[in-house]
Amino acid sequence: MTTGQVQLISVLKACPNFAAAGGSISPCKSPTTLVGPPELKLPTSPPLPPRLHSEYQPAWVRTPSAAKSRFRSFGNPFLDIFFHAVGDTPTIRKYLKQLLPFAWSLNPLTTLKVICSLQRSSENVPAFAEPGKFEELLEVLYRNVDVNGEGMRRMVRTREYEYHLELIQEKVDCGGRIGSNKRKEMMDMARKAVEMYKRDPNYQLLHERVSDLYAECLKSDIQNLKEYEKEKMADVVELRLTTAARWCPSVDSYYDRATLLCESIARKVFLREKGSQGVGVEEEADYGFRVREQLMNEVLEPLRRFMNQCLYDDDDDFPRERRSYAVKKYWMDVKAGNSKIEGIAMRPDEIICRANNRNFEQLADPQWKAMVEEIYLKQGKLKNCLAVCDVSGRMCGHPMNVSLGLGLLVSELSEEPWKGKVFTFSRNPQLLTIQGDDLKSKCVFMRRMDNQDWHGDVDFQKVFDLILEVASNENLKPEQMIRRLYVFTRCQDFDDASANNWKTDYKAIQRKFKEKGYGDVVPQIVYWDMNDDYLIPWVRYAEQGVSRMSGDSNEFVQFLLDNGVFGPDHVMEAAFSGKQFQSLAVVD
Incomplete structure (x- = not known):
């Protein structure tokens, strides 16, 4: 296993600006002298025995009976994991234990991508952590120290519907001193962290590489900030910072106490002078305590203060400007x-x-x-299609832009008599001709469609009646019939959006189209619910005449433009097309 490959996997996502600037993490040196706080006295402990790996027979078809009754297999272990392993229940865990080894034996890289995609569901947070992100590297490190410590971590939801870790800060008493019980708890945590570091070589390697990444990025960031403050950079746009300072645990925060990561980072940012080797444990602990404070005061606080002022973007690791x-x-x-x-x-x-x-x-x-x-x-894959566009108040932000953009695009790509048309999202739908001389005026027209008798659901049989009416009046040939009807909405399932029972509606639709000579070309509904779980795309073809899509991501939009329609394999491929998956690699 080459060190460079392992480093690159982490740096590409967690520190893209650092990597883009030609930075690289130094080769792994001798382990840091991790000793913990000065008052910690460690007992000697024997090394841990080698970890035993339970044997697994790669018979993924032997799914637990509960999972088998709940899930219908796609005949593909990657799709089965991707679509079915959502949630954190005993059944799901058993399901994963059955499928993952077999999937890995078929294609390790695809399995790795599937594993990384599972953590993107809020329901999977206790089981998975996203690789290559600063906050998740910390989470992985913490879970190795305290496997059962999930209750000490709390997830908070931001306005962008993203999930981030809230680092828990312990309270002190009114006198400003830490009580004896709390002090004992802190020492127990530090002792456990140091013992784990000294006794488990696998954990020690993980700890070193995580602290290497934080240290290198923090050194680069604080140097760049100093250059900017000296006015050597003309514009804040030129300043390239990572989010290492944001996600590095604060000194004495819960995560720092559990992992002692700040000590390791500080020792690498503020190296000791040559000739200082061979000092005693107490002196080494005092040095570690001093550089932790130095890290907080001279690196973390200045960077965080500047990032808060410049409104750094959580996703893109650079100022929004x-x-x-x-x-x-x-x-x-x-x-x-x-x-x-x-x-x-x-x-x-x-x-x-x-x-x-x-x-x-x-x-x-x-x-x-x-x-x-x-x-x-x-491409031409969106030709002769129509869209039902929800433009109500719930379609704010990105979902509104997607509904307007794709609805307008579909209308302009179609041929007469469908060209320039769009359906209102209503129990009494209307097929409207989009008005406007430019893009902005057309968007204004479409935004006002929510005044067209909006009820929050759609009578799809009436939509198909209007389609059939146009085709009959224009004497269209079957090949001129629209191929797909896209429905763009948010936060409601197809069953909730449909004013009537779909099975009943679809039988009536098929009968009417057959009577008019269009029985073989009944348009397929592609229903896209742009819900808040934008990182969990899925599709279901269980019902005749409708494909359900759920989730909201840029990859979804691009894949729809490229393919026009989705299948389960398309959804998984779209999910893996994001930049965060391109840096993944399996190193043997």
């Missing part, structure tokens, strides 16, 4: 004739978002037209 700056620069270059508009440079939802921004709206139209033309010429 940089994204706007890059888009603005691209569009200004286009306007000045220095660059050519690229149709695939932006997704429909991104262009819709910019169309409502006064800094970019003047270039939204040419960008939109270039995208439509390129998709029409190169």
Whole structure:
């Protein structure tokens, strides 16, 4: 196993700016002298015996009876894990123990991606941690020290529906002193952490590599911040910082006490002078205590203060201004004739978002037209389709932009008589012709469709009646019938959105289409619920005539543009297309 490969796996996601700048983590040196707080006196303990791996017979078809009755296999272990292993129950755990070894024997890399995708569900947090993210590296380290300590961690939900760790800060008494019971608890935690570090070589290696990553990124970040503060950088956009300071545990926080990670990081950021080797345990502990405070005061606090001021983005590891700056620069270059508009440079939802921004709206139209033309010429998979667009109050932010963008795109890619048409999301749906001279005015028209007798659900039989009415009036041939009906909504299942029982409706729809000579070309519904669990995409083909999609992600949008329709394998492929999965590798 080469050190470089292991380092790269971590750095690519957790520290992309550091890696992009040519940084690399130093080769693993001799282990850090981890001794804990000065008052800690450790007893000598024998080394842990080698870990035993239970044997497993790779017969993944021998699924536990409870899981077998609950899940219907796709005939593919990767799809079975991806779609069925949602939640943290004894049944799910047994299910995973059966499937994972067999899946690994078939394709280790795909299995690794499936494992990493499972943690993206809020229900799977107790069982999985996302690889390569600073906060999750800390979580992995902590779980190795305290396997049963999940109750000490609390998850909080942010406005972006992301889940992050809340580092628990212990309270002190009113006198500002830590009570004797709390002091004993702290010492017990420190003793356990040091014993684990000294006795388990696997944990020691993990601890060293995590602290290496934090230390290298923090050193790079604080140096870059100092350069910026000396006005050697013209703009904050040029400043490249990671989120290491944000996710590094604070000194004496719960995670620091459980892992002593701050001590390891501090020793690597503030190296001891040469010739100081061979000092006693007490002096070494005093040094560790001093550099921890130095790490907090001279590195973590300045970086955190600056990041809070500059509104750093949790996902992209750089100031939010940089994204706007890059888009603005691209569009200004286009306007000045220095660059050519690229149709695939932006997704429909991104262009819709910019169309409502006064800094970019003047270039939204040419960008939109270039995208439509390129998709029409190169793909054509969205031709002759219609959309039912929910534009109600629940469709705020990204879901609204997706509904408007894809609904408008589908209408413009279609041929007459479907071109420029869209359905309202209503019990009394209407097939409207989108009005407007430019992209912004068309979006305004579509946003007002929620006033068209909106009830929160759709009578799909009436939608199909309107489709059949147009086809009959225009004497369309079967091949001119629309192929798919996209439904874009949020936070409601298909059964909730359907005003009537779908099985009953679909039988009536099939009968009516057959009577008019279109029995073999009944349009397929693609129902997309852009719910809050945007990182858990799934599809189900259990019902005739409808494909259900759930989740909200950029990969979903792009995959829909590329393929037009989803199957279970498409959903998994779309989930794995994100940049966080591209850095994964299996090193033997």
